[in-house]
Amino acid sequence: MKVKIKKAFSNYNLRRYMxxxxxxILMLIGFSLESKVYVTPANFTNIAAKFAEIGLIAxxxxxxxxxxxxxxxxxxxxxxxxxxxxTLMQSYVPVPLAVLISLAVAAAIGFLNGFMIAVMKMQPVIxxxxxxxxxxxxxxxxKQGGPMRGLPDESFFRFGNGTLFGVIPYSxxxxxxxFVILSAAMxxxxxxxDIRAIGNNxxxxxxxxxxxxxxxxxxxxxxxxxxxxxxxxxxxxMQGIEAALGDGYEFEAITMCLLGGISxxxxxxxxxxxxxxxxxxxxLKSGMNISHISxxxxxxxxxxxxxxxxxxxxxxPVRKKKEK
Amino acid sequence: xxxxxxxxxxxxxxxxILLFLLFTLITPRFAGLGNIKMIGKQVAINGILGVxxxxxxLTGGIDISIGSTLSLLCVLTGFLESKKIPFAIVxxxxxxxxxxxxxxxxxxxxxxxxxxxxxxxxxKNLIRGIALMxxxxxxxxxxxxxxxxxxxxxxxxxPVPFLCFAAVAAITAVILGKTRFGRRIYAVGGNSEAxxxxxxxxxxxxxxxxxxxxxxIGVAAILYSSLYQNILASKIGSDTVNTLLAVxxxxxxxxxxxxxxxxxxxxxxxxxxxxxxxxILARSTDYWVTxxxxxxILLSMLVQxxxxxxxxxxxxxxxxxx
Numbered sequence: 039m040k041v042k043i044k045k046a047f048s049n050y051n052l053r054r055y056m057x058x059x060x061x062x063i064l065m066l067i068g069f070s071l072e073s074k075v076y077v078t079p080a081n082f083t084n085i086a087a088k089f090a091e092i093g094l095i096a097x098x099x100x101x102x103x104x105x106x107x108x109x110x111x112x113x114x115x116x117x118x119x120x121x122x123x124x125t126l127m128q129s130y131v132p133v134p135l136a137v138l139i140s141l142a143v144a145a146a147i148g149f150l151n152g153f154m155i156a157v158m159k160m161q162p163v164i165x166x167x168x169x170x171x172x173x174x175x176x177x178x179x180x181k182q183g184g185p186m187r188g189l190p191d192e193s194f195f196r197f198g199n200g201t202l203f204g205v206i207p208y209s210x211x212x213x214x215x216x217f218v219i220l221s222a223a224m225x226x227x228x229x230x231x232d233i234r235a236i237g238n239n240x241x242x243x244x245x246x247x248x249x250x251x252x253x254x255x256x257x258x259x260x261x262x263x264x265x266x267x268x269x270x271x272x273x274x275x276m277q278g279i280e281a282a283l284g285d286g287y288e289f290e291a292i293t294m295c296l297l298g299g300i301s302x303x304x305x306x307x308x309x310x311x312x313x314x315x316x317x318x319x320x321x322l323k324s325g326m327n328i329s330h331i332s333x334x335x336x337x338x339x340x341x342x343x344x345x346x347x348x349x350x351x352x353x354x355p356v357r358k359k360k361e362k
Numbered sequence: 363x364x365x366x367x368x369x370x371x372x373x374x375x376x377x378x379i380l381l382f383l384l385f386t387l388i389t390p391r392f393a394g395l396g397n398i399k400m401i402g403k404q405v406a407i408n409g410i411l412g413v414x415x416x417x418x419x420l421t422g423g424i425d426i427s428i429g430s431t432l433s434l435l436c437v438l439t440g441f442l443e444s445k446k447i448p449f450a451i452v453x454x455x456x457x458x459x460x461x462x463x464x465x466x467x468x469x470x471x472x473x474x475x476x477x478x479x480x481x482x483x484x485x486k487n488l489i490r491g492i493a494l495m496x497x498x499x500x501x502x503x504x505x506x507x508x509x510x511x512x513x514x515x516x517x518x519x520x521p522v523p524f525l526c527f528a529a530v531a532a533i534t535a536v537i538l539g540k541t542r543f544g545r546r547i548y549a550v551g552g553n554s555e556a557x558x559x560x561x562x563x564x565x566x567x568x569x570x571x572x573x574x575x576x577x578x579i580g581v582a583a584i585l586y587s588s589l590y591q592n593i594l595a596s597k598i599g600s601d602t603v604n605t606l607l608a609v610x611x612x613x614x615x616x617x618x619x620x621x622x623x624x625x626x627x628x629x630x631x632x633x634x635x636x637x638x639x640x641x642i643l644a645r646s647t648d649y650w651v652t653x654x655x656x657x658x659i660l661l662s663m664l665v666q667x668x669x670x671x672x673x674x675x676x677x678x679x680x681x682x683x684x
Binding site for chain 1: 470479480481483484487488492495604611618654657659660664667
């Protein structure tokens with residue numbers, strides 16, 4: 039038994055899962071001393087609904103990060119697409135058509151990112167900072183910086199605010215579905231192996247016949263599409279949208295992925311890890327809100343978590359060498 | 363080597379002049395002496411911060427935590443000022459603190475070998491958190507030395523902040539062009555493996571650059587405090603990174619490092635200041651400024667791509683001729 043645990047602990051991913059689960063349990067105990075509502079199903083519903091959008095983004099961000107890239111434009115694209123869909127609905131475009139149009143636009147923005155990064159060989163950070171700024175700016179143009187409130191078709195709001203069995207929000211089911219599909223794709227298909235290969239060594243992957251450019255463009259397009267989907271979800275949940283919304287979402291999504299064990303250099307990490315990352319960050323933020331920790335400390339704590347999880351990831355290879 | 367260092371200062375200069383003419387046509391008030399002085403004041407902070415980001419970009423790195431660092435150092439200035447400490451000591455302390463913060467970022471990047479994006483992404487949040495903790499209420503700057511720094515004018519025409527910017531740019535240009543440290547920075551950014559081969563301590567150079575860039579952020583913080591007087595950490599530098607990136611890219615610096623000159627950055631900063639000021643005068647709104655900044659970033663990257671591929675093709679062609 040002891041040997042088994044030790045063996046499991048020597049596996050990078052399993053060790054991450056165990057440590058994160060331990061942290062989660064400690065948090066559940068610690069914060070429930072602070073407030074009795076913390077571990078109730080109602081609070082779970084609350085957290086799951088609140089973090090569904092970032093969770094969606096974290097799912098596709100994991101893939102982008104597995105290939106060693108990064109996308110900072112997700113928050114802006116999300117907000118932009120929510121505005122676009124809202125504007126279309128307000129001018130009486132049928133809801134499905136409005137959703138389709140804004141998802142297509144989101145995918146097109148992602149394609150633009152991917153094209154500049156994969157074909158024109160520009161750095162992901164700079165390109166996506168550029169698109170992030172451009173589309174955040176365009177969000178301000180829609181309503182002269184003001185919020186958008188009230189859509190003609192009220193039934194659209196049901197998706198973002200409904201729950202299954204009164205516990206699991208529909209939007210969170212969407213997150214789970216996306217994670218299950220991506221996780222299966224990563225484990226069982228060629229696609230997953232190719233992505234890991236690109237993340238481990240892009241030029242070696244290219245030499246062995248993997249179409250690196252196509253994969254990168256595809257992943258950024260998918261990331262844009264998912265950001266747009268998150269925009270639809272948030273529009274439906276909040277029954278409107280504000281121009282500053284989604285600012286910092288890229289930061290939180292990246293934190294979740296890094297915490298879940300996705301390596302910043304690509305190649306290492308699993309979808310399940312990212313999913314646990316979402317849960318841990320969601321419960322952490324909820325706990326901090328419950329115990330009235332101010333937003334200032336919260337952002338500082340998240341910053342520290344990023345540093346710690348990357349340092350922990352960086353220490354891994356050193357430890358392995360020592361074991362040998 | 364020399365051709366590698368060449369950059370295109372004419373592009374930001376030209377775009378600045380064109381923008382200037384355009385805004386003069388739209389609003390005649392724009393070209394008045396008062397407004398030009400105003401632009402001179404407005405360019406100072408983003409200009410100095412632009413130079414500080416440019417130094418890091420030269421080594422092939424990036425720092426997206428400059429806005430947060432600015433807010434932390436402004437809060438420090440306000441705190442020290444409220445304790446009635448003499449200006450010279452405040453000035454020194456802020457610069458030292460800036461250098462320390464910069465050096466720490468450098469240590470995380472070079473010693474622990476974390477990617478600079480992640481270090482500065484985390485630093486951005488950590489530093490802003492710390493700044494916000496220390497500025498529960500706004501600090502108001504009242505000391506005469508600070509006020510005269512912000513509103514003073516040389517010969518009744520040139521605003522002092524602009525002079526500070528010019529001095530910072532000139533000193534940095536001399537350091538980059540004339541000293542061994544400057545040559546090392548270009549070498550590290552241009553080809554870091556070759557730099558190692560040539561016996562340059564890449565890590566130490568990078569740490570020094572981060573510290574130097576931190577000192578420049580300190581200068582900007584002093585200027586910010588003296589210009590705006592009312593210091594509230596949540597208001598300072600929240601979208602600085604976009605503007606600075608536009609400044610650096612417009613200034614002709616290559617984001618992969620090793621290329622660009624301070625003069626280009628000066629013109630880049632002036633272009634952004636003219637754009638910002640002109641948009642607000644002409645439309646009395648700034649909704650479009652953010653979007654335009656992003657579009658400018660992407661456009662200047664496109665221009666750089668076209669230039670580099672043209673250079674590349676020329677080289678290939680030249681080899682064929684032989």
